[in-house]
Amino acid sequence: MKTKNIITAALLSAVACLAHASKTYDSYDAYYSSHSAAVFNGPAKSGFSEAFDEGDAEGVKTTFETTLDGRPLHITLAADRVIVNGTAYRHVNAITFPTERHPNFSPLSAQVYIAPRRYRRPALVCVQGVSVGSGEYDRHEQIYLLVDPLARRGGSKFFHLPSLLSSCQAVIESPGGKISFPSNSYLFNESKDTRIGVQLVYYTIEGSQFVAAGKRIHAHFIKPSNVFRFTIDNGKP
Numbered sequence: 001m002k003t004k005n006i007i008t009a010a011l012l013s014a015v016a017c018l019a020h021a022s023k024t025y026d027s028y029d030a031y032y033s034s035h036s037a038a039v040f041n042g043p044a045k046s047g048f049s050e051a052f053d054e055g056d057a058e059g060v061k062t063t064f065e066t067t068l069d070g071r072p073l074h075i076t077l078a079a080d081r082v083i084v085n086g087t088a089y090r091h092v093n094a095i096t097f098p099t100e101r102h103p104n105f106s107p108l109s110a111q112v113y114i115a116p117r118r119y120r121r122p123a124l125v126c127v128q129g130v131s132v133g134s135g136e137y138d139r140h141e142q143i144y145l146l147v148d149p150l151a152r153r154g155g156s157k158f159f160h161l162p163s164l165l166s167s168c169q170a171v172i173e174s175p176g177g178k179i180s181f182p183s184n185s186y187l188f189n190e191s192k193d194t195r196i197g198v199q200l201v202y203y204t205i206e207g208s209q210f211v212a213a214g215k216r217i218h219a220h221f222i223k224p225s226n227v228f229r230f231t232i233d234n235g236k237p
Contacts, residue, residue: 105129120177
């Protein structure tokens with residue numbers, strides 16, 4: 001229990017370093033990437049090709065080939081799954097955060113992030129894409145995180161992370177090599193009729209479970225009409 005308390009305290013300290021009330025951000029990726037503990041620097045920018053499989057009802061796929069920790073890594077994206085070195089991880093089978101569903105998205109809209117193993121933290125592959133929809137669907141990124149993708153069959157874990165105003169770049173490394181991420185929800189004014197910001201509540205992956213880390217950060221919109229331009233405080237209401 002003492003060790004867990006130490007890890008939690010260190011995580012809170014790491015997340016708190018993001019609280020820069022004087023700085024204005026024009027995107028959530030800009031904010032997430034400013035975190036010193038961010039796992040992913042940016043999406044892979046090359047290596048993708050489009051393929052059409054007549055036997056596949058979804059048709060279009062994208063592929064990417066690179067190396068990870070000195071070993072070949074072949075990734076294929078389809079609308080309903082991620083295939084890594086021949087092993088298929090279907091969206092519907094992911095360990096899913098309670099607020100999420102499993103909508104498909106076009107592989108052509110997807111981005112792939114790759115992070116090699118680092119000390120206690122395993123290697124990671126993260127895939128994100130926008131689902132087709134109406135209204136505010138474009139504020140939701142479907143985010144799938146594959147932990148230890150080069151593990152022997154059955155050793156990798158596949159997670160579906162929260163989607164609202166989030167990104168693979170929101171994933172951070174907490175003390176002890178653990179993986180953390182925010183679950184976001186809107187903040188409202190006193191009359192509850194206007195969105196004034198976003199609350200980020202951080203969770204840590206513990207085995208196959210999502211565990212609240214106990215840290216909340218608030219993003220406050222510069223104008224209520226624009227949810228993508230905001231300042232950050234230290235989590236106090």
